[in-house]
Amino acid sequence: xxxxxxxxxxxxxxxxxxxxxxxxxxxxxxxxxxxxxxxxxxxxxxxxxxxxxxxxxxxxxxxxxxxxxxxxxxxxxxxxxxxxxxxxxxxxxxxxxxxxxxxxxxxxxxxxxxxxxxxxxxxxxxxxxxxxxxxxxxxxxxxxxxxxxxxxxxxxxxxxxxxxxxxxxxxxxxxxxxxxxxxxxxxxxxxxxxxxxxxxxxxxxxxxxxxxxxxxxxxxxxxxxxxxxxxxxxxxxxxxxxxxxxxxxxxxxxx
Amino acid sequence: xxxxxxxxxxxxxxxxxxxxxxxxxxxxxxxxxxxxxxxxxxxxxxxxxxxxxxxxxxxxxxxxxxxxxxxxxxxxxxxxxxxxxxxxxxxxxxxxxxxxxxxxxxxxxxxxxxxxxxxxxxxxxxxxxxxxxxxxxxxxxxxxxxxxxxxxxxxxxxxxxxxxxxxxxxxxxxxxxxxxxxxxxxxxxxxxxxxxxxxxxxxxxxxxxxxxxxxxxxxxxxxxxxxxxxxxxxxxxxxxxxxxxxxxxxxxxxxxxxxxxxxxxxx
Ligand SMILES: Nc1ncnc2c1ncn2[C@@H]1O[C@H](COP(=O)(O)OP(=O)(O)OP(=O)(O)O)[C@@H](O)[C@H]1O
Ligand SMILES: [Mg+2]
Numbered sequence: 001x002x003x004x005x006x007x008x009x010x011x012x013x014x015x016x017x018x019x020x021x022x023x024x025x026x027x028x029x030x031x032x033x034x035x036x037x038x039x040x041x042x043x044x045x046x047x048x049x050x051x052x053x054x055x056x057x058x059x060x061x062x063x064x065x066x067x068x069x070x071x072x073x074x075x076x077x078x079x080x081x082x083x084x085x086x087x088x089x090x091x092x093x094x095x096x097x098x099x100x101x102x103x104x105x106x107x108x109x110x111x112x113x114x115x116x117x118x119x120x121x122x123x124x125x126x127x128x129x130x131x132x133x134x135x136x137x138x139x140x141x142x143x144x145x146x147x148x149x150x151x152x153x154x155x156x157x158x159x160x161x162x163x164x165x166x167x168x169x170x171x172x173x174x175x176x177x178x179x180x181x182x183x184x185x186x187x188x189x190x191x192x193x194x195x196x197x198x199x200x201x202x203x204x205x206x207x208x209x210x211x212x213x214x215x216x217x218x219x220x221x222x223x224x225x226x227x228x229x230x231x232x233x234x235x236x237x238x239x240x241x242x243x244x245x246x247x248x249x250x251x252x253x254x255x
Numbered sequence: 256x257x258x259x260x261x262x263x264x265x266x267x268x269x270x271x272x273x274x275x276x277x278x279x280x281x282x283x284x285x286x287x288x289x290x291x292x293x294x295x296x297x298x299x300x301x302x303x304x305x306x307x308x309x310x311x312x313x314x315x316x317x318x319x320x321x322x323x324x325x326x327x328x329x330x331x332x333x334x335x336x337x338x339x340x341x342x343x344x345x346x347x348x349x350x351x352x353x354x355x356x357x358x359x360x361x362x363x364x365x366x367x368x369x370x371x372x373x374x375x376x377x378x379x380x381x382x383x384x385x386x387x388x389x390x391x392x393x394x395x396x397x398x399x400x401x402x403x404x405x406x407x408x409x410x411x412x413x414x415x416x417x418x419x420x421x422x423x424x425x426x427x428x429x430x431x432x433x434x435x436x437x438x439x440x441x442x443x444x445x446x447x448x449x450x451x452x453x454x455x456x457x458x459x460x461x462x463x464x465x466x467x468x469x470x471x472x473x474x475x476x477x478x479x480x481x482x483x484x485x486x487x488x489x490x491x492x493x494x495x496x497x498x499x500x501x502x503x504x505x506x507x508x509x510x511x512x513x514x515x516x517x518x519x520x521x522x
Pocket of ligand 1: 041043
């Protein structure tokens with residue numbers, strides 16, 4: 001079976017700073033993979049390279065077996081149609097009311113009718129938001145509410161692949177679990193392929209089939225969810241247990 | 256050691272000049288590419304009439320007060336100065352003719368252009384810049400909506416077609432400003448003033464005024480969009496983009512005004 005997403009030796013530099021230095025990662029169809037890793041290690045950059053929002057400097061990215069590393073124009077647009085993306089900061093359009101944000105993948109900025117408003121309200125309900133937020137502007141919502149609106153927007157067009165960049169950050173534990181359940185449901189019931197970035201280990205344990213750890217520009221460990229507390233990898237150990245001291249340099253006087 | 260440094264100083268100077276020139280050329284190239292992309296995608300569907308209408312309202316309607324007031328005060332001050340200057344060689348009667356020509360050919364379009372640049376280039380740069388640094392432009396792209404077609408096209412078209420209307424208004428109000436002060440303070444007969452104004456105003460003047468306005472409108476939107484679209488580095492970066500948008504729009508308006516004036520009236 002061809003992998004849904006396959007990264008081979010993907011590298012990305014910004015000026016003199018190498019962020020990704022040969023990332024290898026495979027995601028099978030219908031699988032839910034969680035990427036963990038320290039702040040600034042390039043997790044978000046990895047997702048943006050796959051979406052073609054940034055160009056990888058080296059390596060190849062395949063989606064459904066097709067090389068998408070250097071796509072342009074219409075081919076790139078067709079490639080993006082497979083994806084839904086929850087941006088780390090939400091990235092809601094602040095000039096549009098919430099419901100127009102939610103159905104933007106369907107309207108693509110054109111004028112929308114009332115039936116789409118109903119769809120938007122259904123989608124908002126799935127992320128635990130009531131219909132009263134539909135006509136508010138994104139700036140009138142709390143950070144956690146914005147995140148959930150962005151999540152509703154990412155799933156609106158029923159994409160095959162969804163990227164979640166820190167879906168539960170900024171949510172209380174109960175709301176976070178609603179989102180975890182939603183992601184599990186999307187993967188299990190609708191066969192969506194999910195790639196999630198998170199620092200929330202409870203969430204990772206719940207939604208992941210497999211966990212990959214990014215460190216120093218590479219995937220240093222990749223294994224089934226049940227092994228993350230028993231990985232035998234010093235980096236993963238330090239990370240999942242949240243210890244300041246270990247092989248990962250935290251810049252605060254390592255022992 | 257000292258000799259070394261003496262020799263290396265001019266080299267370092269040349270390198271500095273060189274990299275300055277290269278950076279300048281690169282910036283011009285980037286701007287040209289941006290403009291080419293924007294124009295190339297203007298004609299292609301999808302179109303966003305609602306966005307276009309919204310921008311025309313923001314640029315045209317909401318600029319009316321500031322443009323009108325600027326034209327009124329400038330027209331009045333101009334008539335007063337022409338009167339004072341003209342009286343030195345008994346040419347006070349030239350006030351209506353010189354006022355209308357100066358307003359329609361130069362001051363109407365230039366002042367309206369500069370005022371709109373201050374209002375609109377900055378607003379566009381700030382809005383697009385914020386959208387860039389908060390990843391809204393990436394989100395738009397991911398949702399398969401072309402930011403050139405959705406954000407930039409409507410702004411370019413709206414500014415280019417709206418500014419000529421604003422300039423027409425500015426011209427009329429500027430002439431009325433001169434009329435007001437001439438009849439109220441300088442002893443002109445009202446009907447006479449307007450008759451002279453009409454006699455000296457030529458179609459070429461109006462046409463050049465409108466061509467300038469369209470060019471300035473395009474420049475205003477292009478600078479706002481370009482600097483906003485390419486901004487980076489958070490709130491400080493958006494602030495810098497806004498400043499650059501206004502300053503570059505001002506300079507390009509004055510430069511293109513000079514070029515059009517020389518081409519139309521220079522021969
Ligand atoms: N557009 C850009 N220009 C320059 N550098 C960038 C850009 N985007 C990201 N970087 C750099 O790449 C590195 C990785 O960024 P990225 O956003 O992928 O981190 P991350 O792993 O998602 O971290 P976090 O968990 O904090 O979100 C950072 O050091 C950042 O400075
Ligand atoms: Mg990130």
